[in-house]
Amino acid sequence: MKNSTLCYLERDGKYLMLHRIKKENDENRDKWIGLGGKVEEGESPHDCIRREVYEEAGITLYSVKYRGLITFVSDEYGTQYMHLFTSSDFSDVPLRECDEGVLEWVDKRLVPTLPLWEGDKIFLSLLDTEQRHFSLKLVYRGDELISHFLE
Secondary structure, X not given: OEEEXXXXXXXXXXXXXXXXXXXXXXXXXXXXXXXXXXXXXXXXXXHHHHHHHHHHHOOOEEEEEEEEEEEEEEOOOXXXXXXXXXXXXXXXXXXXXXXXXXXXXXXXXXXXXXXOOHXXXXXXXXXXXXXXXXXXXXXXXXXXXXXXXXX
């Protein structure tokens, strides 16, 4: 089972989003997502998210808030645990060129109108309403969200 991380960096009412358009055979191709990636051997989720954000955007995270665990179940990609973070405490540097897509600061109110996974819309809404950690299970058949369960 894969472990991954995802972080939404927030500044001035905007999230830093990655439009995944550069990699071939990318399961997130053409989608807008936060920053993150696969947890490597010996890394904690916190280690991973700091590394991934720096690699993808050149940003150093000073602190992160662990928001929840998302369990993705997919008939195409298998099962994955994704550790979800937010941060508003990071270095203020120009964004670097990302080899996975295009980075852009997007008004949080506009994010749900972007091409997202349907399940992402669920956990993004929880980031604004839930102060507790949450666990969310998302089940996909192909690109279609067929069920979800929030604990």
